[in-house]
Amino acid sequence: MKINFIDRIKAGLDWRYKKLQESIKLMHAKLWRASLKETKFIGITGSVGKTTTKDLAVSVLKKCGKTKGNALSLNYLIDIAKAITELPRNVRFVVLEIATSGPGTIDDRVQLCRPDIAAMIVIGRDHIKKFGSMEAIAEEKAKLISALPETGTAVLNRDDPLIRNVAAKTKAQKLWFGRSEDADLRLLEATSNYPETLVLKLSYEGRYYTCKTGVYGTHLAVPVLAAIGIGLAAGLSIEDAIVGVANARPTTGRMQIVTDIEDVTFLRDDYKAPHWTLQTVLDFMANAKAERKVAIIGTLSDYSLSASKLYPKVARKLREVADLVVFVGPHALRALKARNGEDDIGLQGFTQIRDAHRFLEKELRQGDLVILKGSNRADHLVRLILARQQHVGCWIANCGKNRFCDRCEFIEGNGVVDTQVCLPAETDIDLSTTASSPYLIVGLGNPGTAYDDTPHNMGAAVLDRLAQSLGNDKEWVDVPEGKILQANIEKSDVILFKPGAMINHCGSMVDALRRRMSIHPQKIIVAHDDIDLPLSEVRLKYSGSDSGHKGLRSIFSALGNDGFMTRVRVGVHTSNNMDHDSRAIVLKRFSEDDSSLVNAGLEKSSSLIRDALNARG
Template sequence: MSWLKFWTLHIGISTWRWLKPIVSHIVAWVVPIYQLTLCRVVFIGVTGSCGKTTAKELIVAVLSSQYKGHKSPGNSNVLGEVIRSILRTRRKYHFCVQEFNVGGIGEAISLEKQFRMFKPQMGVVTTVGDDHISAHGSREAIAAEKGKLIAALPTSGTAILNADDPLVLAMQSRCKGRVLTYGLSPGAMLRAEDIRDSWPRRLSLTVMHGEESIRVQTQFCGAHLVSNILAAMAVGQAMGVSLQSAASALEGLAPVPGRMFPVESPDGVTFIRDDVKAPAWIIPPVLDFIRRASAKRKIIILGTLSDYKEGSPSSIYAGVSRQALEVTDYVFFVGRWASRSLQGRGHAENHAVQAFVTIDHVNGFLRGFLKAGDLVFIKGSRADQLSRIVSGWIQKPKRQSGVVELDLVSAVRAEDVDRTLEISTDGALRDRRVSQLVVGLGNPGHRFEQTPHNVGQWALELLAESLQANWSEVGGWIRGEGSSARPTDAVGETSDHDEPRWAMDAAAGRLNKIERAGLCNPS
């Protein structure tokens, strides 16, 4: 049966390779013919380094107040997605909004084919940033690729351009049709004034077009979303939607999940999820939002940063850590480069900056840390899966009282070692009744105290303090007679000398000997 499946799959793949060019030619012939039947549909393309998805959703909301239409489900740079979007558009529709993402060089070549297939009649460009800058080399090169959308417009087409971004505004020279600009600049045709977004207040602004103005109250968070709102209202103006109708449509629109998306938990902790992408150049407006926010405690959790033009991960993460500390109470990093952020905390005793390897570690810490009234801002990429922090909190087990260090204490108290251990003056373990053996691994020595190099000793000190035990040194070990719920002994290696008795490299061998001797088992 397995051979039959193999040959069936092999024949199927071979057949598809043979048929694919034929199917492509048929599609390339059929789709333009079908598109001719969509004579009253306005095809709208949206691109930009940031805000494409939000802008697309806002555009659809504004246009849907007066018309019926279709939108692309995502921003995949695949010609097939554009073809499907066209084929799903019906003759009764008035618009089709397609999101385009400029990726690497090869994808840019495919982008031209997509524009030829899509035949946009309106093009919206939000901004030009550093996304994919390693592939293109400069923002100017990225702008040249995004500008191909504007160049693809017909003479009857309309370009909707961000007047606050010089690289976007310069694209008007590539437009054969009319241009409609938006932004905060006095020269913008559609502009915003009196912007208010201090959390917990939601974003509101006054939109002006010529002699007309209107106050727009939204459900969104963050002043950096103003340009997306203006872009949507500019598209509405080009399609005959009044400012009043556009404002009414936006007032009831919920934020896009994962993009400045607030989540309020029943126990009073509020999360704001911005966890779809995290280019380094977008961090400043995020920090501005947090600076203006009001909360008992402000906490930011960051994942993997991307698309930074220069500098090492150490300098980038440390720099962001320092900037974040100026506007928040606590800064937590999670992921591969998280430890680099610790260089930005100023001194080793500044525990306001923490680094975690995995999301599970973050969730374990937050269970004993977050309180009602906290505002937790989450910034990362989709690959970081930081949304699990929110789901982990909402679905968390029954909250334990006390600080997070007590989790270690609970573990020590909860388990018994059915062995008797004795600590001799030469450091050897012999029979004597104790409850637990705890070994703190690290690099002991005065120069390593309170650093990540010796987190084991740090944890033992917290454990000793929490257990309120009487500790004494015997033969290079610390032995404690517990004075809390029941007599408890915790044992950990230590040394008063600059060099440890057990070097980190030798610790595994020594612990293996203890285990083989049957004196304790790792738990």
């Protein structure tokens, strides 16, 4: 009893200390927010699409100034406070998604944000049990719009009747978007027939525009329109806003395309799965073009039917558009009521995700289009992708963590069970000092001998050349993220790393190894092919855009570093490939005539890396 009493006192003190720390952070955030006089704050709310809209808006606003958004889907009060306190003074636009988890919970978040521009996307049934009605949900979220000054702008969905009623709650200017004839930014047509991305036809101020995007699914027309509307409210031309949208890529876990090494294409829509949003999956699968369509469904939320009636109903609808339907989770076996007989194998159900993995490991094949739809906190369906390319040792069901598994320290299954809420990726390790951190030198390329001697594998070839120069006693070691070789170069501890994922999706592997080895993000050097440089030419670059290189884009996205990373650009352009498309160029083997230039480029790259390490001391 004594020990228990002491533990209770300690827990109480810990809780009070945590609350004190949060109060200090909130006070700091309010003071810093007030000091950013030249910064425009944009708030985004709604029941669905907030994160996608936020990421698209950031891409749009970057066209005219330094822009920041809150990380991932971290939209609670303390998350917003953290995002604000980390803002640099020269930031021009800040885009924050403002969520609500119950009546009154949005108030402090709105007061902290104090938006100059605010967008309201869609009102749905999320948290319907807490609010009692969708009207009450709309009233709560409308507080963001009400907080606008008269000089501000409300960007509103004209097609949503609950949002139309919000207009009277603000004296700010209003910019309406939607299909309605009286919308300022009007959607005329939306198409997204996979593998084609979403294309919109729009009208604005009497002129017509075609907007090609990098996202998938016609339901994402709403976030795209909202992001363009935010750009217009911020003073951009519609032409610049459309370009900004075209440069954006899918948000992680929201209609995000991932292709594995066996050419199985996954469409990740696995962050959350309200039943009322399932129609978007049905529409996408119906219009998609693929050799075979597979739907994997986890835990659904926000539905009124009993689970025993809902899941079979959902299964029947999915079977109309998919060749194979697999349910995963505690209600999976309920879905099997929709089978047509004992020999019906087109509908499968697994209560344990590991059993689903074992089935899919043998079942999925090249050319499949597989959509993952589930609630991340309950299902963690992304493990079905990760386990196809790395070791996954954690198969815990409903662990309660709301972060994706590729960012979780327990993915390898080290036997530790953490019952606390996951911290944002940025807080996983102490990055206050870089002194003891080794350098991580990443060589980009596709794994497998089939890609050897191709331009796309020049980054990995640079690392092989470095390894050869270190002597025969140094060997590559297989790790869950790929292959590594530890060494000392120019008096610096380094880890040479060849990711085990395809080059266009290597970012998660780089980030996972970086975290596991406690490597500071500023001590990463990436060697990669560059089609804009002639073969044998090499350049060192310390920051900048990805220039269309999808491997770099994947790394920048995973690390969230806006391109501030040292990279060695290895030229692969020759006179023989200048008339071909980029994919054909980078995947075609070098000719014998190119060998001397290839060797020259590898030697220059190795020397450049050594020079960079020597300069940093």
